[in-house]
Amino acid sequence: MAEEIRIVQPKEYYKRFLEKDVRPDNRELAEFRPVVLNIGCVTTAEGSALIKIGNTTVICGVKAELAKPDADQPKDGFIVPNVELPPLCSSNFRPGPPGEQAQVLSQTMADVIADSQCLLSESLCICPGKLVWVLHIDLVCLDYDGNVMDACMVALVSALRNTVLPKVTVDEETGDIQTDPTTRVPLQVTCCPVATTFIVFDNKLLLVDPTREEESMATGAVTIVTEGDNLCSIYKPGGTPLTENQIDNCIERAFTHGREVCRLIEDTLLSVDR
Amino acid sequence: MANHIGTVVLPGDVLKDIKPPDGSKKLLLGPGLVEDGDVIKVCKPGILRYRDPGVYWLDCHQKRYVACKGDQVLGIVTQKNVDMFRVDIGCSELASLSYLSFEGATKRNRPDVKVGDVIYAKVLVANKDMEPELVCIDSYGRSSGMGVIRGGGFLIHTSLNLARKLLNPQCVLMKALGNRFKFEIAVGMNGRIWLNTQNDVQTIAIANAIFAAEYMDNDQITSMCKKLSRVMSGME
């Protein structure tokens, strides 16, 4: 019977649970789903990571290529993040070019990299004006069960931390390029921004780490990106108006969650041998 | 409450001091006002108006028509179905008009209506969840002036509040124009106005007069009409 109500009147179904401060997947309102992180799983990529938040799964691969820098920024490399939401991950997505949501996610990833300055484009310079690295960071969602933003962020950071580039040298006179795949240099990732997403249910309750179902019923969402003790971004695109206190509360929780996730990433990185 | 009446109110404003007038318990809310729990909220920008007993509404300036029961509107027939016409009255979806809701119409003799005809009708059903339904007969089955408008003419679109202004008995425009010109006019609450005059020049003149009248008070209108008639007599 319960299942039928869930399908016919999802909102009612959820209300019943939330009255008792518990969610249908017997989590508390402020409880996160278990996280599984696997770093360096794709050896064909220079760096990679796969994260599972509950059912939500995102894989991230970093592929490094060489290119000539822009004339006006001869020292800057290129960082090109792209998020794919393929039809494989949910029936809501159709084949073809990325939809609005995917584009917004890609842009958000790019913004976070820029805001947090966790990877400086200058650090991708090989030979000023001649040669720089192009990092194609491709995030692919394999299972869409909500809160893809947070998942992408963790995958992105872990993959970058995992990335090692072959040593490339440019001959000053001749300008020919020499790659030495045996000696590998890791990327200089300075910090680890972490996103924490909350949704507003029924204009009042705040749920953390929403599932797909919860997202579909949400009347608003807040994503807070923290980096150590600094705020990197507060992203609340419309939805139910919130009071200052509610948002402050979110920020506090985001900070604690941020530290936990950072620790997880560090531990996992230590565990992978390279 | 006096402080609100006649002033401009904006969406989100809460009208606390609106109470049913002593005596009657009833309070009638017109367009632009919604009841939110025990307070009255404004949901459109407009001027608050009041009429006894206890009728409040907003005069708001709007171009898009939203069907409302009892409005007399002008529409254009766009489709013919088995037992009804689809009429474009300028709101979000096409209104339906049954074959039988014309004077003297029966299953046997259907009214002669073609796609593209202009129809003057009354809104019978207006519900946000349903398509609006029109009729061309009053409750006695008479077409009181309603039905297909024949004999040429010209249809112009105006803002809704201009249409309301023209229909307002205080407005002198019609009289003033009537003194000088010979013409037929039908004004729909949906901001569509049908004109039929002796020649195109007059049609254009009157149409312009109507558009110009939007932001004029009565004196200005009368003077404008005088000017217009002078010019016209020069032309004819």
Place this chain on the structure above:
Amino acid sequence: MPRDSRRLTGPEECFSPYDFCCSAEKKPGVAISDCMEVDNARTDGRISSQLRPVFLRAGVVSQARGSAYIELNQTKVICSVYGPREVLRREDFSLKGQLTCDFKFLTFSCKQRRMHQQDEHEKDMAVRILEAMESSVCLHKYPKSQINIYVMVLQNDGSALSAAILASCVALASAGIEMYDLVLASSVAICGTQMLTDPTAQEEDAILDSSEKVESAGITTMAFLPSVNQVSAVSFDGQVSLDTLKQSQQVCIENCQKIYQVVRQCLVTYAMEKRKLKGR
């Protein structure tokens, strides 16, 4: 080619750093000798007729009707199945259900970066998978409806096609789509007299675009229905004599029978788990 306005794009032309490796270490294409060591053990230490260990798992995508994940050492493929769902456009309405397949190598799944847009090779792969599956799915049971298979290669280390076919087969089965039989697949690389079972990417490259000419070299991939003992699809690239081809196909069938148990086991455990969840 017009720039993609729906994605963030880097500079116009990029090149892989591995094109500039020291010439001594790598020629264009790999010599077959590289991937064969003495007493025909292979670089990954297998003997020529040895399969790689198969890791197979059903029900990995929570949103999909059915899904599967397969790993042949470094070859990693994920597949999910949606449907039967109603066909979107009315013109391609038919009493027989229609099966579609969408195949993609992730951009970072190969040594050279791949583009986001599906290229010819990927389309071709999709068609091959479709051919392998179609004959086994009872499409007449799904009139007016559509079943979509989506395959993604997370990492390609050879035999991607056979891995993809296995994955789609398990995904379809776990989705409860009616099938006449399971569809198993296996690849064999032929070089000269050698038959390399379940080749790695290195071996595939060596055989397909090797610098020195070999009189007979190629890769056979075969889709096989074990219980009815029939072949649903064969694809071959390269050039060999007819009986070598026959021979290679024989090897494929044998390998498929080896894999059969794994697939079977995987589906059984999946069914069990589901049962348990229902029980609760």
Place this chain on the structure above:
Amino acid sequence: MAAFTVVKKEDLEAQQKEESVQSLRCITSELGPLTQPDGSAVFTQGDTTALAAVYGPADVKISKELIDRATVEVIYKPKVGLPRPVDRKLERIIKNTLEAAIMALNHPRSLISIVIQETESLGANLACCVNAACMALLDAAVSMNFMVAAVSAAVTDKGEIILDPVSRVEDEARAVLTFVFDSVDKNIVTVITSGQFSQDEYKKCLYLTKQACDNVFSFYKDSLSKKLLKSA
């Protein structure tokens, strides 16, 4: 057409205790510059200008139709070229912001579409677009729960905060925050930030922008009063 211009001089400063950097640039607007849409507005903040047009409630494609509420769509047209992901993000932000404001439940199975043309983007473009869209909605008299006003603030390297920054300040700033408030109890509808900032810097910005948003609301009121009383 209800076309006219109201120029807010720096009298805004008077309402604020802050020094001169803490005031909005001069706001001007024109209601109903376009004749075809149901509502339209040009909104100018200093040199930043945006043009917004509203159509609706109009009929909606079956694919987009929602049976219980109106579909709200926002189309953001950049000055040149096709919309890129960055524009899509802007589009999404504005859409969600307005969805909260519009009474979508009043017009089920219909479409309210807002088209915003980037005209001159010289600082606080997002804020300008949101305000323009809100005025256009008011001009079209679409029923709304509340009005929204957007104000942005920049945090310089020295940690000082500048309201409604011009593009040069934005480029040099360490962080730029844009807030959107509702007109009823001044709650936060939208927050968009770029760059790094501390929590109390965020608090400061919030405090200042919250004060400044009143000016925008009073500006709305003046403009609409002029328009409506004129037509009465």
